[in-house]
Amino acid sequence: MSDLSTIGGNLKYVRDKIAAAAELRSEELQKLCPAPKLVAVSKTKPKEAVVEAYQNGQRFFGENYVQELVEKANSSEIKENCPEIQWHFIGHLQRSKVPKLVSIIDSLHVVETVSSEKLAVCLNDTLKKKNVQSPLNVFIQVNTSGEESKSGASPDNLLELVKFILEKCPNLKLKGLMTIGAIDSSPELANDDFKLLYNLREEVCKELDLEQNALELSMGMSGDFEKAVIMGSTNLRIGSTIFGARQYKV
Numbered sequence: 001m002s003d004l005s006t007i008g009g010n011l012k013y014v015r016d017k018i019a020a021a022a023e024l025r026s027e028e029l030q031k032l033c034p035a036p037k038l039v040a041v042s043k044t045k046p047k048e049a050v051v052e053a054y055q056n057g058q059r060f061f062g063e064n065y066v067q068e069l070v071e072k073a074n075s076s077e078i079k080e081n082c083p084e085i086q087w088h089f090i091g092h093l094q095r096s097k098v099p100k101l102v103s104i105i106d107s108l109h110v111v112e113t114v115s116s117e118k119l120a121v122c123l124n125d126t127l128k129k130k131n132v133q134s135p136l137n138v139f140i141q142v143n144t145s146g147e148e149s150k151s152g153a154s155p156d157n158l159l160e161l162v163k164f165i166l167e168k169c170p171n172l173k174l175k176g177l178m179t180i181g182a183i184d185s186s187p188e189l190a191n192d193d194f195k196l197l198y199n200l201r202e203e204v205c206k207e208l209d210l211e212q213n214a215l216e217l218s219m220g221m222s223g224d225f226e227k228a229v230i231m232g233s234t235n236l237r238i239g240s241t242i243f244g245a246r247q248y249k250v
């Protein structure tokens with residue numbers, strides 16, 4: 001259960017923490033990303049919780065499951081109360097679910113979890129078939145921790161995948177890199193996954209002659225978002241600190 005009465009206060013708490021962490025960044029990072037963006041992760045939470053956050057000024061929301069996202073996006077409750085909502089898809093995406101995901105293209109702001117050429121082609125072709133006018137924003141998910149349980153492109157294949165999307169997928173617009181990373185067991189120390197993602201962006205941009213701010217970095221969740229901001233995140237995905245702990249059906 002989420003307690004609707006606390007969502008506004010939680011959002012303010014998180015925004016204040018993000019702003020305070022952003023002040024601690026180097027001047028260079030502050031220039032690269034003046035205001036890191038907050039994505040409120042509403043997975044498993046009811047539509048009322050989304051509406052409550054929206055009414056407290058939140059516009060970007062993240063969901064992990066295609067079915068749940070599409071149901072929320074199409075519900076009259078959210079359509080009527082949240083006309084400017086922008087969804088981030090942040091879960092593992094199977095190619096068979098792409099048509100369903102793309103069916104909510106009007107409110108789908110970005111797919112953060114493109115991890116292979118096959119998936120990129122599938123998204124690109126589905127959009128082409130639908131005659132979608134403007135390209136869909138995507139991030140490449142990178143498996144920075146090397147854990148088998150995590151999806152994402154391996155760091156070794158990243159440059160190739162970036163080039164593939166830029167050159168072969170006109171219906172996709174590459175906006176950034178994303179990582180989930182390993183559970184952070186040492187809050188005091190720099191996070192290896194965040195550092196790796198930051199360095200990968202630097203390498204890719206150098207190689208392809210892009211400005212660093214051409215690519216966003218999506219990293220940081222409830223447990224480690226302040227550190228992520230300090231380490232260069234531009235896109236925080238925060239769920240339980242805003243909406244309360246999730247309860248999964250057993």
Ligand SMILES: *Cc1c(COP(=O)(O)O)cnc(C)c1O
Nearest residue numbers: 041090221222223237238239240
């Ligand atoms: C659930 C989820 C989040 C949010 O996690 P919290 O710890 O609740 O903030 C962020 N990113 C991804 C990919 C998730 O699946």
